[in-house]
Amino acid sequence: MIETQEHLRKEFDAYVAADKKIEPKDWMPDAYRKTLIRQISQHAHSEIVGMLPEGQWITRAPSLQRKAILLAKVQDEAGHGLYLYSAAETLGVDRADLVDDLLSGKAKYSSIFNYPSLTWADIGAIGWLVDGAAIMNQVPLCRCSYGPYARAMTRVCKEESFHQRQGYSIMMQLMKGTDAQKEMAQDALNRWWWPALMMFGPSDSESMHSSQNMKWNIKRFSNDELRQRMVDMTVPQAECIGLKMPDSDLKWNEDKGGHDFGEIDWTEFYDVIAGNGICNKERLEDRNKAHDDGEWVRDAAVAYSEKRNANK
Amino acid sequence: MHALLRLGDDALVLAQRLGEWCGHAPALEEDIALTNIALDLIGQTQSYLSLAGSLDPVAPKTDDELAFLRSENEFKNLLLVEQSNGHFGDTIARQFLFDKYALLRAEHIAQQTFDLDAAAIAAKAVKEIRYHADHSSKWIIRLGDGTSESHSRIQKSINDLWEFTGEMFAADEVDIAGSIAGLLPDLSALKTQWDVEIDSVLAEATLVRPKDGAMKTGGRTGIHTKELGIMLAEMQILPRTHPGASW
Numbered sequence: 001m002i003e004t005q006e007h008l009r010k011e012f013d014a015y016v017a018a019d020k021k022i023e024p025k026d027w028m029p030d031a032y033r034k035t036l037i038r039q040i041s042q043h044a045h046s047e048i049v050g051m052l053p054e055g056q057w058i059t060r061a062p063s064l065q066r067k068a069i070l071l072a073k074v075q076d077e078a079g080h081g082l083y084l085y086s087a088a089e090t091l092g093v094d095r096a097d098l099v100d101d102l103l104s105g106k107a108k109y110s111s112i113f114n115y116p117s118l119t120w121a122d123i124g125a126i127g128w129l130v131d132g133a134a135i136m137n138q139v140p141l142c143r144c145s146y147g148p149y150a151r152a153m154t155r156v157c158k159e160e161s162f163h164q165r166q167g168y169s170i171m172m173q174l175m176k177g178t179d180a181q182k183e184m185a186q187d188a189l190n191r192w193w194w195p196a197l198m199m200f201g202p203s204d205s206e207s208m209h210s211s212q213n214m215k216w217n218i219k220r221f222s223n224d225e226l227r228q229r230m231v232d233m234t235v236p237q238a239e240c241i242g243l244k245m246p247d248s249d250l251k252w253n254e255d256k257g258g259h260d261f262g263e264i265d266w267t268e269f270y271d272v273i274a275g276n277g278i279c280n281k282e283r284l285e286d287r288n289k290a291h292d293d294g295e296w297v298r299d300a301a302v303a304y305s306e307k308r309n310a311n312k
Numbered sequence: 313m314h315a316l317l318r319l320g321d322d323a324l325v326l327a328q329r330l331g332e333w334c335g336h337a338p339a340l341e342e343d344i345a346l347t348n349i350a351l352d353l354i355g356q357t358q359s360y361l362s363l364a365g366s367l368d369p370v371a372p373k374t375d376d377e378l379a380f381l382r383s384e385n386e387f388k389n390l391l392l393v394e395q396s397n398g399h400f401g402d403t404i405a406r407q408f409l410f411d412k413y414a415l416l417r418a419e420h421i422a423q424q425t426f427d428l429d430a431a432a433i434a435a436k437a438v439k440e441i442r443y444h445a446d447h448s449s450k451w452i453i454r455l456g457d458g459t460s461e462s463h464s465r466i467q468k469s470i471n472d473l474w475e476f477t478g479e480m481f482a483a484d485e486v487d488i489a490g491s492i493a494g495l496l497p498d499l500s501a502l503k504t505q506w507d508v509e510i511d512s513v514l515a516e517a518t519l520v521r522p523k524d525g526a527m528k529t530g531g532r533t534g535i536h537t538k539e540l541g542i543m544l545a546e547m548q549i550l551p552r553t554h555p556g557a558s559w
Contacts, residue, residue, distance in 0.1 A: 058331040058332075059331050060546060062551055063380070065358070065376075068354045075351065120550055178556075181557055293400070294342075297338035304454040307457065
């Protein structure tokens with residue numbers, strides 16, 4: 001029996017090393033299954049909680065076209081949540097249990113959503129920077145070793161890329177506008193830039209899950225590599241529309257062919273993860289309220305469906 | 313132009329209400345459904361208000377100018393669609409009563425030849441509203457024939473909103489002129505069809521149709537309930553605060 005396990009393990013490692021896809025019915029190590037469930041469900045939770053800061057601006061979107069685009073975007077996010085929960089379910093867990101973990105505070109979601117969306121420009125900054133960072137993290141996941149996750153991510157990334165462009169388009173429009181609009185855009189960049197860089201997680205020397213996930217082809221690039229790419233991609237985009245990056249240490253480094261940039265405030269990073277961000281409490285309360293208020297509706301749907309099945 | 317404003321305002325005000333649900337629905341699937349319906353309604357708003365604005369006798373207006381720079385008493389939507397969301401059952405009841413009416417109205421407009429632009433907008437809207445009506449009807453049935461709690465809640469939602477249904481069929485001079493020209497349906501004939509549709513779903517949902525009592529009207533002439541002003545204050549804040557700005 002031990003030999004069989006060892007054999008399966010070797011086969012699995014070789015399979016992953018050959019860059020092939022693991023499918024739900026294939027044998028996989030427990031730790032691989034667990035880490036995927038953790039990562040995919042956290043990702044799904046992030047999509048769901050991420051609907052809140054942007055959803056708050058649907059009613060205040062400043063034109064019908066912007067309202068329509070924002071509705072479509074937030075709807076996409078709910079869709080991402082749905083198929084990520086489905087991808088997680090292929091690993092033998094139940095969506096309802098995953099959601100319970102989110103609601104109880106046991107499961108994590110992306111800390112970025114614990115910052116408030118204060119002005120319309122925040123909707124631009126979220127699309128541009130937060131979805132931008134998400135894409136940077138997620139594009140490599142389209143080649144992740146777990147088939148259902150990789151396939152879900154392919155679709156997620158296509159939509160995220162549209163989201164990022166709509167965010168940048170909001171910023172661009174604001175920067176072409178009145179002084180008040182320009183100030184609004186700059187203020188949003190100032191507030192969202194550092195939290196967006198924090199989305200890549202702790203620096204490589206501190207990251208808990210990185211090395212094993214790299215071996216398993218769940219992760220392809222390190223946190224710091226991806227963060228560097230984000231900086232290098234964003235700086236010229238900001239310059240192009242006349243925004244100033246809120247980092248006095250930022251400068252081009254010819255030797256490394258990339259930007260040097262300032263140190264992230266890691267105290268803030270760990271503080272928000274620990275639940276002390278501006279909106280941690282509000283986000284969980286909102287999700288819990290929606291869940292509790294909707295219980296009678298879900299119960300009714302189940303009761304109705306049972307009656308129909310009984311009558312068949 | 314008045315008739316088109318009514319169509320656009322019904323869609324806009326209801327979309328605005330549905331947008332408030334985003335992230336707060338009873339299930340993820342309903343977050344998607346409600347935002348999707350709102351999105352369809354915003355599309356209808358853009359089409360109807362653009363057309364209405366182009367016909368303005370004083371100076372042509374854009375859809376955004378009509379949506380964001382008119383005051384409460386210039387909005388011509390039904391009182392029904394501006395009512396606050398309440399709980400999910402209240403929202404579904406409001407949607408159901410409106411969808412069945414909006415579908416019949418759009419089917420008529422899609423087929424008339426008095427205004428071909430309006431017909432084209434309505435033809436697209438019909439396809440969308442069919443889905444909306446299917447969604448709301450199915451929820452009325454699920455909630456009505458679900459648990460005893462859901463049954464009594466949705467019955468109360470329908471009872472509470474019933475006083476706003478009369479306005480849909482209370483023909484005034486705009487409706488009568490529109491109907492004579494062919495653009496708008498004859499509202500008394502529409503009511504007969506609406507009654508049949510509503511009764512059939514309520515019966516399947518084991519719900520009781522409320523008795524027609526005193527009906528509240530005013531939306532079509534710009535006399536609204538207090539809900540609309542609060543909604544517009546929120547909706548219009550940015551264009552009103554930054555006059556002339558583009559977004």
